[in-house]
Amino acid sequence: MGQILSNPVTEKNEAQNGDVLTSYGFSDMQGWRMSMEDSHIADLNILSKLGQSPASKDHIAFYSIFDGHGGSNVSKFCGEKVVSILLGLPSFTENINNDSRKSFSDILVELYLNADIELLKDPVLKNDHSGCTATSILVSDLQKKIYCANSGDSRTVLSTDAAAKALSYDHKPTLASERSRIVAAKGFVEMDRVNGNLALSRALGDFEFKSNDELSAHEQIVTCVPDIAEHNIDYDNDEFVILACDGIWDCLTSQECVDLVHWGIKNTKLNLQEISSKIIDVCCAPTTEGTGIGCDNMSITIVALLKDGESTEQWFDRIRSKNHASHLSFGERKRAIFTYFQFPPFDPKVDINEDPAFDVTLKKPTESLDDHGAGDNKVAPNGRPRLGGPNGPVDLFSLEALLGASGIQLSPVSGGEDGDANSQFAQGTALSEMLASLTNAASAQAAASANTHCEGEDEDVELKDSDDKKFEEIN
Incomplete structure (x- = not known):
């Protein structure tokens, strides 16, 4: 589980925005971990950074989640630099100007490889022992397509008529295909970890696992090369995309996460940012005495797929009008995840922001579960100051x-x-x-x-x- 704090850091970094193509809500939280090692990208139209491009009629949104391990340096670099690396690729410029045979799928593979190359050019980062998983989507308005690139065990999921459709799958060393590459590169899998150390088999950075000069980047013990998925958007059925780090997926299945988003849309007035925040509250462990799940950094972005001319408010109305079956609420799901903890019984009449199941994230760190309700008292129940x-x-x-x-x-x-x-x-x-x-x-x-x-x-x-x-x- 790694080193953890005695109290979680529950302040969240949050954002929401939208335009005519997509709308999103984002939230992340350090939680029980010693430091925050995640970063993200939420860019509604990356072509706007190129200035005028007369030949291009496209509108491209780009979203990523980077989950760091061994430190935050590589994930921070990716959060700050990946868009500029993408825009700097000649193949990308040629593609949007209709001069290239390369598809966005090939370009995203090139993007991840070039991110590693740029990391190696940095005199400090090339010797840094940290790395990060990466999951990204590129949404093209012109092509009506989603392209997903994934390297590691972060995950991207599409909600299609409330059913979870995988746009990525987790790269774990125990997978036969991943183990084969690891062993062929003279590595090994021990305790379900690469060389007994790394719990995932693909990542940006982690150059200590990419040091065999006789092998290509695709063949290294740990490779940054992403798997790519392409999806033709059907706006009548496709509703939203979730990108999240494994801190979320350790606690929720893909379908359970989709269900929670739909429950929030149907039963509350929360926006996408607030729903993202509430999902983190659901996944944050109430204590460190359990199995270890819920004690990781957590990052999640929910991306709404907007029809032509549709506002975010109209999108919410459209999703509500589908009247999908209502599944477990936020409070019920949290109780289902952390069954070892004795929460007060669920009461559907209690406001979700007052449910004691969420005390660990809704109350300040200095106000423990045992002290809930103490208010401004200056003397503890034992009479001490x-x-x-x-x-x-x-x-x-x-x-x-x-x-x-x-x-x-x-x-x-x-x-x-x-x-x-x-x-x-x-x-x-x-x-x-x-x-x-x-x-x-x-x-x-x-x-x-x-x-x-x-x-x-x-x-x-x-x-x-x-x-x-x-x-x-x-x-």
């Missing part, structure tokens, strides 16, 4: 227990008996002195709120982000 602030209360004695689990022992000294809200903690280290200072401030808050006399300052003390990071712990 909390540290107040805009993100909610923190029980400093729970913090003591957290640190103790890592071997950091803090003992009460003069200032009160154990259990007294005025107890102090000190050990002579900078961390202990800081905690003692915070505890004193919290004690002052608790006493002031109870209208009791307490020596010291009465002003509010907030736990800043810089302090939060000091308390993050790898499970």
Whole structure:
């Protein structure tokens, strides 16, 4: 499962936009992982970046999800550079000017190969041990087609009359075709991983697995070469496309994800960005004590396929009018995924933003599930002081227990008996002195709120982000 935090980072990076060809909603979240290693592209019309191109009558949208591993450098590079690499390919310019025999399928393969080439030109990135999976779609208005390129275990799915149609399949080392290439390149598969290390068999970057000079890029232990799918768009039946990293697909099947999007469209007033965000809430694990699913970075883009002259609002109305059978709601699906966790029973009358199943993502990190509903109380249920602030209360004695689990022992000294809200903690280290200072401030808050006399300052003390990071712990 990799290294994880003691509390998930639940702030999301979100966006939505649209034009006459496609409309999209996007959301991503770091979650329980130590850092965010995903990036994405959502470009409504890449040809607009070329300026005037008189021979081209096309309108091309381009979407990608890049799921990093071993670091964020390669995925960040791809998120920033892949569109410019695509536009710089002579074959792409020739294609849109009707001067090339190369199809967009061939061009997308060339794009992924050239992304690796550009990474190798960078003196830092060529020695970087990170990599990223990539799944991309190119939507051509002129051809009425979707071209999908996929390298790795991110995934792209099309909803056709509410049925999930795969536009990609996951590249895992256990697949016979992938294992054959790996072994032929003198690699091996152990514990379902490439050389016992990498859980996927195709990716951008990962150059330590691409170092055999006697083999082509297609033949390396790990290759960036994508599989390509072409789909002729039937606007009466084809509804939307989902691109997502494996953090989503570890929790949901393709059909379950399509069902959730349809449920959100039919039963709520959420837009595509908000539905994307809610799917991440569904997939985020309530705790790290389970199987490990739901603890990864998560990124998802939902792309609506618009008919000629159709607005995003009209698209929503059209999809609702199909009246597809309603499947499990967001709350019911979350409970079905994390069966090991004792959620409160599902209540269909409770608003989806108030469902306690989503406490881990809807509540601030400093407000645990056990503290839900504590509000502005400055004293924990055990009578001990909390540290107040805009993100909610923190029980400093729970913090003591957290640190103790890592071997950091803090003992009460003069200032009160154990259990007294005025107890102090000190050990002579900078961390202990800081905690003692915070505890004193919290004690002052608790006493002031109870209208009791307490020596010291009465002003509010907030736990800043810089302090939060000091308390993050790898499970």
